[in-house]
Structures are given as structure tokens and as C-alpha cells.
Amino acid sequence: MTTDKGSGLSGEDRLIARHFQPIARHPGALGLHDxxxxxxxxxxxxxxLTKDMLVGGVHFFNDDPADxxxxxxxxxxxxxxxxxxxxxxxFLLALGLPSxxxxxxxxxxxxxxxxxxxxxxxxxxxxxxxxxxxxxxxSVTAFGTLPSGAMVHxxxxxxxxxxxxxxxxxxxxxxxxxxxDALRADKWQLAPAEREYLARRYLLPEPxxxxxxxxxxxxxxxxxxxxxxxxxxxxxxxxxxxxADIEADRVPLSPAARKAVAADADALRVALTGGxxxxxxxxxxxxxxxxxxxxxxxxxxxxxxxxxxxxxAGTPRFLDxxxxxxxxxxxSFSHF
Amino acid sequence: MTTDKGSGLSGEDRLIARHFQPIARHPGALGLHDxxxxxxxxxxxxxxLTKDMLVGGVHFFNDDPADxxxxxxxxxxxxxxxxxxxxxxxFLLALGLPSxxxxxxxxxxxxxxxxxxxxxxxxxxxxxxxxxxxxxxxSVTAFGTLPSGAMVHxxxxxxxxxxxxxxxxxxxxxxxxxxxDALRADKWQLAPAEREYLARRYLLPEPxxxxxxxxxxxxxxxxxxxxxxxxxxxxxxxxxxxxADIEADRVPLSPAARKAVAADADALRVALTGGxxxxxxxxxxxxxxxxxxxxxxxxxxxxxxxxxxxxxAGTPRFLDxxxxxxxxxxxSFSHF
Numbered sequence: 001m002t003t004d005k006g007s008g009l010s011g012e013d014r015l016i017a018r019h020f021q022p023i024a025r026h027p028g029a030l031g032l033h034d035x036x037x038x039x040x041x042x043x044x045x046x047x048x049l050t051k052d053m054l055v056g057g058v059h060f061f062n063d064d065p066a067d068x069x070x071x072x073x074x075x076x077x078x079x080x081x082x083x084x085x086x087x088x089x090x091f092l093l094a095l096g097l098p099s100x101x102x103x104x105x106x107x108x109x110x111x112x113x114x115x116x117x118x119x120x121x122x123x124x125x126x127x128x129x130x131x132x133x134x135x136x137x138x139s140v141t142a143f144g145t146l147p148s149g150a151m152v153h154x155x156x157x158x159x160x161x162x163x164x165x166x167x168x169x170x171x172x173x174x175x176x177x178x179x180x181d182a183l184r185a186d187k188w189q190l191a192p193a194e195r196e197y198l199a200r201r202y203l204l205p206e207p208x209x210x211x212x213x214x215x216x217x218x219x220x221x222x223x224x225x226x227x228x229x230x231x232x233x234x235x236x237x238x239x240x241x242x243x244a245d246i247e248a249d250r251v252p253l254s255p256a257a258r259k260a261v262a263a264d265a266d267a268l269r270v271a272l273t274g275g276x277x278x279x280x281x282x283x284x285x286x287x288x289x290x291x292x293x294x295x296x297x298x299x300x301x302x303x304x305x306x307x308x309x310x311x312x313a314g315t316p317r318f319l320d321x322x323x324x325x326x327x328x329x330x331x332s333f334s335h336f
Numbered sequence: 337m338t339t340d341k342g343s344g345l346s347g348e349d350r351l352i353a354r355h356f357q358p359i360a361r362h363p364g365a366l367g368l369h370d371x372x373x374x375x376x377x378x379x380x381x382x383x384x385l386t387k388d389m390l391v392g393g394v395h396f397f398n399d400d401p402a403d404x405x406x407x408x409x410x411x412x413x414x415x416x417x418x419x420x421x422x423x424x425x426x427f428l429l430a431l432g433l434p435s436x437x438x439x440x441x442x443x444x445x446x447x448x449x450x451x452x453x454x455x456x457x458x459x460x461x462x463x464x465x466x467x468x469x470x471x472x473x474x475s476v477t478a479f480g481t482l483p484s485g486a487m488v489h490x491x492x493x494x495x496x497x498x499x500x501x502x503x504x505x506x507x508x509x510x511x512x513x514x515x516x517d518a519l520r521a522d523k524w525q526l527a528p529a530e531r532e533y534l535a536r537r538y539l540l541p542e543p544x545x546x547x548x549x550x551x552x553x554x555x556x557x558x559x560x561x562x563x564x565x566x567x568x569x570x571x572x573x574x575x576x577x578x579x580a581d582i583e584a585d586r587v588p589l590s591p592a593a594r595k596a597v598a599a600d601a602d603a604l605r606v607a608l609t610g611g612x613x614x615x616x617x618x619x620x621x622x623x624x625x626x627x628x629x630x631x632x633x634x635x636x637x638x639x640x641x642x643x644x645x646x647x648x649a650g651t652p653r654f655l656d657x658x659x660x661x662x663x664x665x666x667x668s669f670s671h672f
Contacts, residue, residue: 010567030489033575035416035559036386038487040377047383049461050372051477053430057469080371094389094430094475125385133393134470139430141387141477151374153366223371231346239369 012129019110023117023124026090037125039090045145048086052076056098056135060203061179066105067112068203069138074116076226077142078207079278083224085152085216086144088122088209095129096137120209146216156221157240157283159311164292166208166279166301168254169229173274174267175202188263194256201254205278211303214295215282222282228273230328233281234315240283243314246307248272249321272318273328283309348465355446359453359460362426373461375426381481384422388412392434392471396539397515402441403448404539405474410452412562413478414543415614419560421488421552422480424458424545431465432473456545482552492557493576493619495647500628502544502615502637504590505565509610510603511538524599530592537590541614547639550631551618558618564609566664569617570651576619579650582643584608585657608654609664619645 021032028038041047054073056062074091081088093113097106117123122142175198178185185195207224215222221240225232229251237243253261253271260267284292289305296303307316317325357368364374377383390409392398410427417424429449433442453459458478511534514521521531543560551558557576561568565587573579589597589607596603620628625641632639643652653661 010563013571034420034490036384036420036422036487038382038384040382040484043379046374046376048372048374049428049477049479051428051430051462051475052464053432053466053473053475055432055466055468055473058467084370084372086372092385092387092477094387096389096391096473126387128388128475130389130391131394132391132470132473134468137389137391137432137468137473137475139387139389139464139473139475141385141428143385148376151372154370227346235349 015106015129019106020124023110023114026123026125029123029125032126039125039143041145044148046148046151048081048084048144048146048151049141050077050080051139051141053137053139055137062135064203066108069136070109070112071116071204073138073140074113074122074142075205075207076278077140078120078122078209079205079224081142081144082208082212083215083222083280085150085212085219085222086146087212088120088142088144090123090125091140091142092125093127094139095127096132097129098132098134098136101136120207150216152215152219152222154221154223154236154239157236157242157309158220159242159309160286161220161283161309162286162289162305163244163246163281163283163307163309164289164303164305165229165252165281166211166296166303167206168252168257168302169225169277169279170257170271170274171198171201171254172205172276173228173270174257174260175199176274176276177270188260188267190256190259194259197254197256202276205276207278208280208301210299211280211296211301214292215280218288218292219282219284222280225277225279225281226275228275229277229281230272230318236281237316238313241313242309243312244307244309244316246316246318248318248326250304250306252302252304269328351442351465355442356460359446359450362459362461365459365461368462375461377481380484382484382487384417384420384480384482384487385477386413386416387475387477389473389475391473398471400539402444405472406445406448407452407540409474409476410449410458410478411541411543412614413476414456414458414545415541415560417478417480418544418548419551419558419616421486421548421555422482423548424456424478424480426459426461427476427478428461429463430475431463432468433465434468434470434472437472456543486552488551488555488558490557490559490572490575493572493578493645494556495578495645496622497556497619497645498622498625498641499580499582499617499619499643499645500625500639500641501565501588501617502547502632502639503542504588504593504638505561505613505615506593506607506610507534507537507590508541508612509564509606510593510596511535512610512612513606524596524603526592526595530595533590533592538612541612543614544616544637546635547616547632547637550628551616554624554628555618555620558616561613561615561617562611564611565613565617566608566654572617573652574649577649578645579648580643580645580652582652582654584654584662586640586642588638588640605664
């Protein structure tokens with residue numbers, strides 16, 4: 001850390017003052033002038049806490065735009081909050097800066113963060129800025145609030161519940177494959193705009209924050225889809241002690257993803273197992289589906305019913321149009 | 337992530353189940369079975385939040401024992417909470433595992449974390465485990481509670497307040513120098529036990545959690561000393577709009593540090609500016625000093641009065657025994 005003798009501020013202090021204080025608007029953040037922040041949930045509310053870490057070369061490409069890196073790091077946490085039914089309240093940031101991150105990189109990173117903090121009503125409360133000897137490291141802890149006891153768990157699904165999912169599934173996974181496997185992308189015969197769409201879905205998830213209140217009001221169980229719909233929903237079933245039948249045809253795909261799947265049957269396996277969707281998969285009693293659908297429409301979020309919960313613990317089945325289970329396991333996807 | 341088909345658990349799931357679930361004892365952690373955790377401060381209490389990130393090769397040595405790495409990552413956050421007057425309530429962990437971290441490393445890491453979570457009453461609430469392409473990365477977000485409005489800020493010191501500091505100052509900085517500069521260490525003529533003491537003070541800070549209640553009851557301003565007493569206390573003075581006179585002779589040094597300073601005058605500059613102390617520096621009205629001293633004694637924590645706050649904003653002066661200001665700046669320590 002270098003010290004600017006004139007101002008008495010260290011390099012880290014100036015970096016924080018310039019780039020991060022504008023995002024720290026909550027009084028409890030103390031303008032980032034202190035070692036810690038304070039926050040008090042309103043009476044009758046619980047705090048919900050979540051934390052994810054993204055590392056360059058693992059969770060994003062080292063040459064991804066810095067603003068997108070910042071936004072993704074915040075958004076994957078906002079996605080967790082939304083899936084639990086919590087409204088965002090704030091976040092803390094730990095940033096490991098690689099030696100080649102210059103002022104322009106930081107500027108862009110902070111601008112992306114500021115835009116999303118504003119858009120999602122989730123101000124910065126504090127954190128830590130350090131040097132990383134390797135790639136950029138971004139660790140966000142986000143917290144939200146909801147009425148006490150209202151957090152939606154993975155456990156809670158029961159036989160007969162409907163299975164629903166927001167948005168579209170598989171875009172990000174296909175976008176990622178496209179970035180690392182040009183031959184594969186050619187096989188899908190996508191137009192430039194379709195490629196761009198999938199790439200962007202990988203780069204910048206869209207947390208379903210506007211759907212959080214409906215989730216906590218109506219869902220019996222929910223989680224966000226970060227490691228692939230098949231695997232993540234299997235976790236929800238395991239925690240709930242149930243299984244499910246999912247109709248693969250009803251899993252919502254974007255036009256670009258649909259085109260890829262039409263050209264390459266294995267693209268469906270990628271879409272269902274690939275991850276980075278940051279959509280919400282939830283279960284709800286049949287009587288709740290209408291309210292969920294109305295809430296989704298009001299929030300401008302697509303919501304699709306894709307199957308139903310069945311009794312008895314077990315890995316959920318993804319069924320093709322003839323009702324035959326797809327084998328999504330271990331990369332040995334067959335059956336199409 | 338690899339999947340164990342028999343259990344349906346991924347490698348990450350098994351890692352979490354084995355190493356981290358035992359530390360997640362609070363009901364709000366949901367046994368780490370969910371995407372987020374919940375927590376509700378008692379009525380009339382605020383939540384205090386802090387977050388630090390440690391990176392191998394920057395904040396610890398890559399060959400430091402894994403249990404010490406885990407404990408240090410938690411303790412530096414507990415130190416922030418204590419300095420703000422907050423009692424620990426829980427923490428979240430993001431762990432970036434280097435490729436050479438084997439089962440034994442993880443075992444030791446989790447054991448260290450478990451020991452401290454127990455010792456400080458600060459259970460694990462959740463987090464994230466990822467692969468790091470480089471060194472180990474440990475980011476902890478800790479949260480604590482205190483009566484609403486009782487958080488002690490950096491701002492709040494006023495002229496006439498006494499300046500006090502817990503424990504001893506400079507041990508960790510001297511321990512760090514010793515590890516990286518053998519010739520320097522020889523100059524200090526320390527016995528093996530003294531070297532070991534300083535090395536350990538660098539490796540394993542001792543957060544003054546037991547002193548948090550006294551800090552919030554009696555301090556006008558406080559912070560933990562992580563970047564050196566001189567620089568950190570200057571920040572406190574800046575935020576408070578005051579200055580201070582510190583009597584360098586009264587800054588508490590351990591016997592090992594005293595020996596180093598006696599052999600090498602520059603060792604005092606290292607001690608006062610080096611950092612990694614994780615002691616609390618605080619200011620308090622003269623009438624509060626007796627209560628603070630009694631509380632420290634009851635908690636088994638050393639507390640030394642080292643100076644007094646003066647009117648007018650300015651960098652605090654460190655005075656030698658003749659009352660002459662020491663020049664601690666820019667490595668150009670002179671005057672001894």
C-alpha cells in the first residue's frame with residue numbers, strides 16, 4: 001500500500017473513496033469510513049445471507065469486461081436471495097485485484113457494480129480490497145430481508161406439487177460451450193444475434209428479484225439454478241424427500257437454444273445440465289400455480305410449468321415426448 | 337465438480353458435508369443444505385457486518401499450516417467485530433482451494449475453523465467452495481450483534497480523551513520481518529522461544545472478543561490495528577477530526593519485541609507501523625479509564641494507556657522519552 005503524504009490517504013483509501021464510496025449509500029455503511037457496517041432488519045423480519053466467490057479463469061474469462069464481472073458477482077448472490085424469497089438489502093465485497101488491473105479496469109468494475117446496486121436496490125456496505133497474485137477474485141456476501149420464518153427452503157416440496165421454472169434454461173451453458181468450442185458453435189448454425197444472445201446470457205445473469213415476493217408467498221420449495229437444472233433440482237428433491245417427473249419438452253428454451261437443440265441433440269443435455277442459468281426452479285401446490293403465474297406476468301418474468309412432484313425419494317426423471325426417461329448422467333446423454 | 341453416482345452427492349457436496357457441516361450448528365445455517373442462511377438479531381439489537389479476504393502469498397505464506405490459515409481468516413474478522421463493540425454471531429466462508437490442497441490440508445483447515453468457531457461462539461452459516469487456479473483464497477464475512485446504536489465508530493474521539501491499546505504492539509510485524517529476513521533476525525539476538533513467540537503472533541492473531549462489551553460501553557472511538565498502530569490510529573484521528581500525542585515509551589511491547597528494539601532501533605519503527613497486530617486501539621474520556629481497566633483485567637486482556645487526544649485535526653505524534661516527535665513516515669524513521 002502506498003501512502004499519499006499530502007492527503008494522508010493510502011492508495012487503498014483513495015481507491016475506495018473514488019470507486020466504491022458512491023455505491024455505499026446506506027447510512028449503516030458509514031461511507032466505508034469504518035471497519036464494519038451496521039444493519040437492522042425491520043421488526044418481524046429475518047435476515048437472509050448468502051455468499052459466492054468468482055475467480056478469473058474459473059467462473060469468468062480473464063478478458064471479460066470488468067463491468068460484467070462485477071455485475072455477475074453481485075447478481076449470482078441476488079439470484080440466491082430471490083430464490084429464497086428475500087428482497088435485497090445490501091452486500092459486502094472482497095476484491096482481489098490482479099497486477100494488470102489498471103485504473104480503467106477498476107473504473108469499469110465499479111461502474112458495473114454501481115449500476116446493479118442501483119437497479120436492484122442493493123447498496124454496498126463494506127468489504128476489502130487486496131492484491132491478487134493471480135487472476136481477479138470477486139467475493140460477494142449479499143443479505144436480504146423477508147418476514148420472519150418466510151424463507152423458502154430446498155426442503156418443502158410434496159407429492160402432487162407442480163414444478164415451475166422462470167425464464168429460459170440452458171442459454172448460459174450453450175453460450176459458454178460456444179465460447180470455448182468454435183466447431184460446436186458452427187454445428188448449431190446460429191445467426192450472429194443468436195450467438196450474441198447466448199454469450200450474453202452467460203456473461204450477465206438476470207436475477208429474478210422481482211419474483212421474490214411471489215416465491216415466498218406461494219412456493220413450497222425453491223432454489224436458484226446455478227449448476228444445471230437437472231442436478232440442482234435433484235438436490236431440491238433430495239432435501240424434500242421426493243422425486244419428480246419433468247417433461248423435457250416443457251422446459252422453456254430461448255429461440256437460440258431451440259435452434260441449437262434442433263441442430264444437435266446433445267445441446268439439450270448441455271442445456272439441462274450445464275448451469276449458470278440463475279433462474280428459479282420452484283415447487284408449489286396446484287392451487288398456487290395461478291397466483292404464481294399472475295405474479296410472474298406482473299413482474300414481466302416468464303414462468304413455465306414443467307412437471308410435477310412424485311412421492312418417494314429419488315432422482316427426478318426428465319421424460320421425452322414419448323414419456324421415456326432421458327439419461328442425462330455422466331455426460332452419457334443418449335435417447336434422442 | 338465430480339458426482340458420486342451412488343450417493344447422488346457431488347464432490348463439493350461431500351466436501352461440505354464432511355468438513356464444514358459440523359461447524360454449522362446454528363439452526364439458521366440449515367446444516368448448509370440450502371443456498372442461503374437466515375438470522376434474526378434479537379429485538380433492540382443491530383447487526384454488525386465485516387468482511388476480509390486473505391490470499392496465499394499476500395496475507396499468509398503458502399506453506400503456513402492450513403489450520404492457522406483458517407483461524408487467521410476468521411480471527412481478523414472477529415477482531416473487527418470486537419473493535420466495534422459487537423459480540424460474534426456467525427460467519428460465512430468462501431474458500432478457493434488450490435489444486436495442491438489435498439484431503440489432509442482440508443482436514444486441517446476445517447479443524448482450525450471448527451476450533452475457533454467453538455472458542456469464539458461464532459458458527460458457520462454458509463458460503464462457497466471453489467477451485468483456485470493459484471494460491472488458496474479465504475474470504476470470511478463475519479457478523480455480530482450489539483444493542484441498537486451502540487456500534488463504536490472510528491469517529492467519536494474528542495480532545496482530552498485518553499488513548500488506550502490492548503495487548504502488545506509490533507509482535508506480528510517483527511515476526512513477519514524475521515521470517516523473510518534472517519540477517520535482520522540475527523541482529524535482534526532473540527532466543528528460539530522469543531522467535532517462536534513473534535512468529536506465532538504473526539500466524540495467529542488473538543481477537544479481543546472478550547473486551548467487546550467494555551469497548552461499546554466506554555470507548556468514544558475504536559478500531560482494530562491491522563495496518564500498523566501509527567497508520568491506523570491516524571485514520572481514527574482523521575475520522576474524529578482530532579490529533580493526539582502518543583508516548584512511544586508507553587506503547588506496550590512484549591519482552592521479545594523489547595529485546596529486538598533494544599538491539600535495533602529501527603525495530604521500533606517496524607513495531608509501530610508494521611501491522612497484523614489485531615489489537616484494539618481506542619479512545620475514552622478520562623472518567624472511563626478505570627472501568628475499561630477493570631474490564632480488561634476481568635477479561636484477562638492487557639490494556640495500556642499510551643497517550644491523549646488533542647484538539648485540531650492532524651496526524652497523531654509519537655513522542656520519544658524527551659518529548660520529541662518520532663518520524664515514522666515513508667520508512668525514514670530517524671531520531672533514535
